[in-house]
Amino acid sequence: MPSKTYLGVAYNAEHPVYVPAEDTFLLLREANCHGKVLEIGTGSGLIAIYLAKQGLQVDAVDISKHALECASANCVANGVSIRLVQSDLFHDVRGKYDTIIFNPPYLPVNDQIEGAEAWNGGSDGFYVIRRFLEGAPDHLSESGVIFMILSDLTDINSLINEFSNFIFTRLGSEHFESETIYAYQLKLGR
Numbered sequence: 479m480p481s482k483t484y485l486g487v488a489y490n491a492e493h494p495v496y497v498p499a500e501d502t503f504l505l506l507r508e509a510n511c512h513g514k515v516l517e518i519g520t521g522s523g524l525i526a527i528y529l530a531k532q533g534l535q536v537d538a539v540d541i542s543k544h545a546l547e548c549a550s551a552n553c554v555a556n557g558v559s560i561r562l563v564q565s566d567l568f569h570d571v572r573g574k575y576d577t578i579i580f581n582p583p584y585l586p587v588n589d590q591i592e593g594a595e596a597w598n599g600g601s602d603g604f605y606v607i608r609r610f611l612e613g614a615p616d617h618l619s620e621s622g623v624i625f626m627i628l629s630d631l632t633d634i635n636s637l638i639n640e641f642s643n644f645i646f647t648r649l650g651s652e653h654f655e656s657e658t659i660y661a662y663q664l665k666l667g668r
Contacts, residue, residue, distance in 0.1 A: 495548045496521040500652045501581050501627045501659050508649040508661035509625035513576025516617065518567060518610065523549030523560065525579060530558035537575075539565040567606070568613035576619050580626040582607050604637055611641045615666060624664040625649075631657050643667055 502524060511534060517526045520538035526549065530536045538560050540546050546562050553560050563570055583606045607626075614624060624644075628634050638646045649661040 495545045511577040515577045516575040518580040523552045537561040539563045574619045578624045
């Protein structure tokens, strides 16, 4: 039974799911989603639910069974239908999408504590992001776009150079005492 509600999205205290924060809302503000949408790492489902309420066809995946249970309960509570799939990034995803949205674990840390997988990006912050960008081209339509969050605590330019098959466009940002996060749009280079 959900024990906490945040903007109409329920959370289970026994099995915590990433609570929408500034990075979530930055994506919501900056992502211009269209067509068939895939959200990777849906967590509570807030972004997927918001997009479904805008009339978009949305599929959402998460590696966590508990996150998908939370997202499913939130879909019911918000009266939307979203196809939910348990998957490690694109592993169990089929088809192509016009928009892929991803709020990745982007902090450059190696914490092995329970729950850290929601924000632990490995020593350089790109462990999960690299795997995502390697798999994304197989699931992106010809004119498709990706929206994702990156942090200035990482070497964003090295990631851009490493994945030169993508065109990275910086959109909005949020600044905190020790960090700035950025919403990026990515397109496959032609």
